[in-house]
Amino acid sequence: MWEAFEHAAHFGLDNLTAIIDVNRLGQRGETMVGWDLDTYVARAEAFGWNALEVDGHDVEAIDDVFARAIETTGKPTVIVARTKKGKGVAAVEDANGFHGKPLDDPDGAIAELGGLRDIHVDVARPTVEATARTKPSAVQLPRYEIGEEVATRKAYGDALAALGTARRDVVALDGEVSNSTFAETFAKAHPNRYFEMYIAEQQMVAAAVGLQAVGWTPFASTFAAFLSRAYDFVRMAAVSRATLALCGSHAGVSIGEDGPSQMGLEDIASLRAVHGSTVLHPCDANQAAHLVAAMAETDGISYLRTLRPATPVLYSPDEEFEIGGSRVLRSSDEDEVALIGAGITVHEALKAADALADDGIAARVIDLYSIKPVDVETLAAAAEVTGGRLVTVEDHWAEGGLGDAVLDALADSDEPAHVVKLAVREMPRSGKPEECLAAAGIDAEHIAAAARKLVALPAHRA
Amino acid sequence: MWEAFEHAAHFGLDNLTAIIDVNRLGQRGETMVGWDLDTYVARAEAFGWNALEVDGHDVEAIDDVFARAIETTGKPTVIVARTKKGKGVAAVEDANGFHGKPLDDPDGAIAELGGLRDIHVDVARPTVEATARTKPSAVQLPRYEIGEEVATRKAYGDALAALGTARRDVVALDGEVSNSTFAETFAKAHPNRYFEMYIAEQQMVAAAVGLQAVGWTPFASTFAAFLSRAYDFVRMAAVSRATLALCGSHAGVSIGEDGPSQMGLEDIASLRAVHGSTVLHPCDANQAAHLVAAMAETDGISYLRTLRPATPVLYSPDEEFEIGGSRVLRSSDEDEVALIGAGITVHEALKAADALADDGIAARVIDLYSIKPVDVETLAAAAEVTGGRLVTVEDHWAEGGLGDAVLDALADSDEPAHVVKLAVREMPRSGKPEECLAAAGIDAEHIAAAARKLVALPAHRA
Numbered sequence: 001m002w003e004a005f006e007h008a009a010h011f012g013l014d015n016l017t018a019i020i021d022v023n024r025l026g027q028r029g030e031t032m033v034g035w036d037l038d039t040y041v042a043r044a045e046a047f048g049w050n051a052l053e054v055d056g057h058d059v060e061a062i063d064d065v066f067a068r069a070i071e072t073t074g075k076p077t078v079i080v081a082r083t084k085k086g087k088g089v090a091a092v093e094d095a096n097g098f099h100g101k102p103l104d105d106p107d108g109a110i111a112e113l114g115g116l117r118d119i120h121v122d123v124a125r126p127t128v129e130a131t132a133r134t135k136p137s138a139v140q141l142p143r144y145e146i147g148e149e150v151a152t153r154k155a156y157g158d159a160l161a162a163l164g165t166a167r168r169d170v171v172a173l174d175g176e177v178s179n180s181t182f183a184e185t186f187a188k189a190h191p192n193r194y195f196e197m198y199i200a201e202q203q204m205v206a207a208a209v210g211l212q213a214v215g216w217t218p219f220a221s222t223f224a225a226f227l228s229r230a231y232d233f234v235r236m237a238a239v240s241r242a243t244l245a246l247c248g249s250h251a252g253v254s255i256g257e258d259g260p261s262q263m264g265l266e267d268i269a270s271l272r273a274v275h276g277s278t279v280l281h282p283c284d285a286n287q288a289a290h291l292v293a294a295m296a297e298t299d300g301i302s303y304l305r306t307l308r309p310a311t312p313v314l315y316s317p318d319e320e321f322e323i324g325g326s327r328v329l330r331s332s333d334e335d336e337v338a339l340i341g342a343g344i345t346v347h348e349a350l351k352a353a354d355a356l357a358d359d360g361i362a363a364r365v366i367d368l369y370s371i372k373p374v375d376v377e378t379l380a381a382a383a384e385v386t387g388g389r390l391v392t393v394e395d396h397w398a399e400g401g402l403g404d405a406v407l408d409a410l411a412d413s414d415e416p417a418h419v420v421k422l423a424v425r426e427m428p429r430s431g432k433p434e435e436c437l438a439a440a441g442i443d444a445e446h447i448a449a450a451a452r453k454l455v456a457l458p459a460h461r462a
Numbered sequence: 463m464w465e466a467f468e469h470a471a472h473f474g475l476d477n478l479t480a481i482i483d484v485n486r487l488g489q490r491g492e493t494m495v496g497w498d499l500d501t502y503v504a505r506a507e508a509f510g511w512n513a514l515e516v517d518g519h520d521v522e523a524i525d526d527v528f529a530r531a532i533e534t535t536g537k538p539t540v541i542v543a544r545t546k547k548g549k550g551v552a553a554v555e556d557a558n559g560f561h562g563k564p565l566d567d568p569d570g571a572i573a574e575l576g577g578l579r580d581i582h583v584d585v586a587r588p589t590v591e592a593t594a595r596t597k598p599s600a601v602q603l604p605r606y607e608i609g610e611e612v613a614t615r616k617a618y619g620d621a622l623a624a625l626g627t628a629r630r631d632v633v634a635l636d637g638e639v640s641n642s643t644f645a646e647t648f649a650k651a652h653p654n655r656y657f658e659m660y661i662a663e664q665q666m667v668a669a670a671v672g673l674q675a676v677g678w679t680p681f682a683s684t685f686a687a688f689l690s691r692a693y694d695f696v697r698m699a700a701v702s703r704a705t706l707a708l709c710g711s712h713a714g715v716s717i718g719e720d721g722p723s724q725m726g727l728e729d730i731a732s733l734r735a736v737h738g739s740t741v742l743h744p745c746d747a748n749q750a751a752h753l754v755a756a757m758a759e760t761d762g763i764s765y766l767r768t769l770r771p772a773t774p775v776l777y778s779p780d781e782e783f784e785i786g787g788s789r790v791l792r793s794s795d796e797d798e799v800a801l802i803g804a805g806i807t808v809h810e811a812l813k814a815a816d817a818l819a820d821d822g823i824a825a826r827v828i829d830l831y832s833i834k835p836v837d838v839e840t841l842a843a844a845a846e847v848t849g850g851r852l853v854t855v856e857d858h859w860a861e862g863g864l865g866d867a868v869l870d871a872l873a874d875s876d877e878p879a880h881v882v883k884l885a886v887r888e889m890p891r892s893g894k895p896e897e898c899l900a901a902a903g904i905d906a907e908h909i910a911a912a913a914r915k916l917v918a919l920p921a922h923r924a
Contacts, residue, residue, distance in 0.1 A: 002464040006494065010494050026638045026660065026661065027639055027641065028638050028639060028640050028641045028646070028658075031660065032468065032472050032660055039508070042507075042508040043505070043508040043509065045504075045508070046501070046504040046505040046507070046508040047505065176488045176489055177489055177490060178490050179489065179490045180489070184490070196490075196491075198488065198493065198494055199488065225697075226694070228693045228694040228697050229693075229694040231690045231691075231693035231694070231732065232688070232690040232693070235687075235690050235728060236723060238889075239722050239723050241889075260701050261698060261701050265737075266697060266732070266735040266736065269731055269732065269735035269862050270693065270731065270732045270735060272731070272862060273727075273728035273731035273732060273859050273861045273862045274728065275727075275859065275889055276889075372861070397735050397737065399731075399734040399735045399834070399866075399867075399870075400731050400735045400861065400862030400866065401735075403870070403873075404861075404866040404869065404870060405861075407866065407870060407873050408860070408861075408865070408869060408883065411865075411869050411880070411881040411883060412881065412882050412883070413880075414880075414919075416879070416880060416881075417878070418873070418874065418875075418878060419873040419874065419878075420873070420874050421870065421873060427700075427701065427703075427737055427738075
């Protein structure tokens with residue numbers, strides 16, 4: 001909560017009035033500070049707020065305190081209201097042990113409170129900002145040449161800035177790492193639509209939920225690892241049916257030297273398990289740029305996972321990438337095995353396919369950039385051609401990521417596949433990206449070895 | 463961070479000295495308050511701390527302020543130190559844009575700082591509390607009669623209290639819902655080893671990490687849904703190689719009326735994707751009690767998912783339940799399909815098996831209480847007998863839960879199965895537990911229907 005207090009004061013939100021209903025009781029017993037209103041006031045003031053105490057059962061005093069709150073300039077105001085839980089019903093008033101429990105005598109309680117009443121209060125609905133309703137122009141996405149080395153995180157920033165030029169409803173937020181996520185590219189192009197959220201990922205997601213409620217299209221970014229701090233907020237955004245785009249950069253062991261605390265190896269699992277979410281993981285800059293544009297058109301929580309290192313551009317800037325799609329980068333009717341990756345592992349899979357070709361083994365390579373929703377048809381076709389021999393490879397823990405998405409896609413099919421899942425299974429150490437990929441067993445060499453072993457087994461399909 | 467400040471003051475930790483190194487700069491630019499030390503002091507004082515300012519580059523002043531910190535009684539102390547980032551190296555001192563970047567001239571910088579030096583400072587290691595080293599006695603777990611209706615969350619509390627009696631190293635923490643999680647049973651039995659963490663799940667996990675570092679065996683509980691608030695802390699506990707037990711209660715749509723924000727439908731996915739974790743989901747009270755005891759012997763992060771509603775006791779109190787195991791509740795050599803659940807869905811699967819038996823379909827029922835690690839052998843045997851026909855059913859989102867654990871277990875086997883995954887796929891509403899289970903398509907009727915459909919298909923295995 002204090003992240004929110006700090007941000008509201010920092011941004012001088014003097015049109016904001018918060019109310020703390022201090023009824024002294026939690027679910028289980030008294031709160032830390034009970035009815036000590038002065039403590040709430042001191043904390044709010046230390047965080048830059050105007051704070052006003054009130055008897056929360058005195059209607060005239062409440063009316064008066066709201067009037068004073070409106071007059072405040074330069075600061076948000078918090079009204080600290082002393083109340084009694086269950087006020088007016090003797091059986092439960094200010095009593096512990098009744099949280100979330102039905103009353104023994106509900107009719108008696110209603111009578112005690114003065115009988116049935118029917119009071120309607122009209123409150124103003126938030127209005128959608130006029131700027132956010134401006135008609136969009138065509139997006140001029142950045143263009144990268146095939147073979148160029150560009151980090152997908154850089155493409156995120158370039159594409160988001162371009163999107164912001166075409167669409168005045170697009171806003172960006174970042175958690176004090178905009179020079180790493182490349183949200184700063186947007187910030188420089190559209191400074192009045194960029195919100196620096198400092199190191200406060202929970203408040204970043206909360207602010208994005210608020211922005212989308214009044215018609216903006218928010219993109220919020222930080223390191224993939226640090227998004228875990230906001231997991232509860234993302235979960236609740238989904239329950240609230242919010243539409244917002246998240247970007248987690250520096251995902252996977254491919255970040256190298258910074259070590260496991262910064263690697264975000266649980267992001268795909270945790271974001272897939274958010275209701276109605278979309279999870280995307282591009283391997284090249286043009287693909288990343290197109291997916292950023294697609295996210296702005298996507299309902300619900302969409303998540304883009306970007307890479308720290310520069311990767312070779314594989315796709316033409318004119319190629320379109322739809323959500324739910326994939327790309328088959330190598331294929332033939334003689335494919336004996338399919339290698340399925342996303343992000344950094346696509347490049348490793350391509351190298352593995354080269355090595356396998358040298359051995360006379362034809363390997364299909366699939367770029368599964370859309371992990372949720374996933375391209376079931378392309379995966380089923382690969383299983384069909386290869387006799388069910390699939391190798392999945394992901395720079396992520398073995399649980400809940402790309403491999404599990406592939407298994408899920410084929411689970412309820414006529415004849416499922418034999419899937420070897422390569423993923424990070426031991427706690428990584430600090431090292432060069434290629435050392436980390438090798439140590440985790442997800443580099444080209446490990447992929448080729450897994451494929452060779454699988455090809456030597458009998459096919460699952462005729 | 464303010465959760466930690468609040469708790470330290472609340473518990474009167476006057477042996478704690480914290481240091482805020484105020485160098486004014488973040489990674490990207492200046493922090494919200496820059497060098498405004500007074501703001502940090504005011505906030506710390508409002509949170510009940512003693513706060514002392516110091517020039518962080520003046521060694522004598524630092525020595526003096528530490529002496530004053532030690533003298534403080536009744537309150538923790540924070541030293542707010544004004545520093546310059548990169549102090550003493552002209553090229554970077556107090557300059558933005560150098561965060562996490564190698565210096566252009568490292569040798570010059572070392573020379574500027576006075577040349578190579580070799581200073582060793584011995585600091586005291588935390589000592590393991592004597593109480594925590596007391597020799598354990600045999601655990602007298604609670605015993606429930608077969609057929610009795612007992613909630614697994616109640617068994618958690620009973621078992622934890624029993625464990626606390628046998629083992630003086632066991633401590634419990636809860637996030638202001640101990641009357642729901644039943645941590646209160648432990649709190650009543652062992653009040654001096656119970657820590658009320660109020661509504662501060664992040665700090666609850668942080669405190670558990672600290673407790674285990676000095677030899678205690680912590681169990682931390684809250685609603686499964688609210689553990690998502692602490693996901694970053696759980697992730698970092700794993701990176702720190704901490705050993706602690708978590709319990710998430712009120713998991714799944716079976717909680718009924720409280721609605722989706724309270725349901726914790728992502729807990730298995732997010733906890734499976736924590737390195738080295740153990741994920742357990744008992745369906746009956748005796749099983750829950752034995753698993754609580756097993757968790758106290760388990761390295762790493764272990765997680766127990768408990769249910770709100772009372773469920774029939776299926777197992778004898780004398781039955782042992784190992785981590786990594788499962789139970790086959792119905793089986794024959796003629797099984798045509800296997801129904802695999804955990805928690806509430808075990809009971810639904812048993813009812814479905816009865817309905818299928820009435821149709822002349824023999825269904826194996828597996829209680830997969832250990833979701834990570836998972837019992838691969840029992841699953842493979844079920845696939846073998848049933849011609850690969852498996853129905854998984856879970857009160858959890860379709861991503862990353864029990865179904866995916868089953869798919870993963872069988873992915874790299876000689877002849878994988880045809881798996882129909884029943885899980886929660888639409889945002890649930892409020893309702894009676896049985897209505898919620900039916901609406902989510904995970905009750906006995908839906909399980910039986912899925913099994914009938916699967917049995918009508920050709921077998922995957924000969």
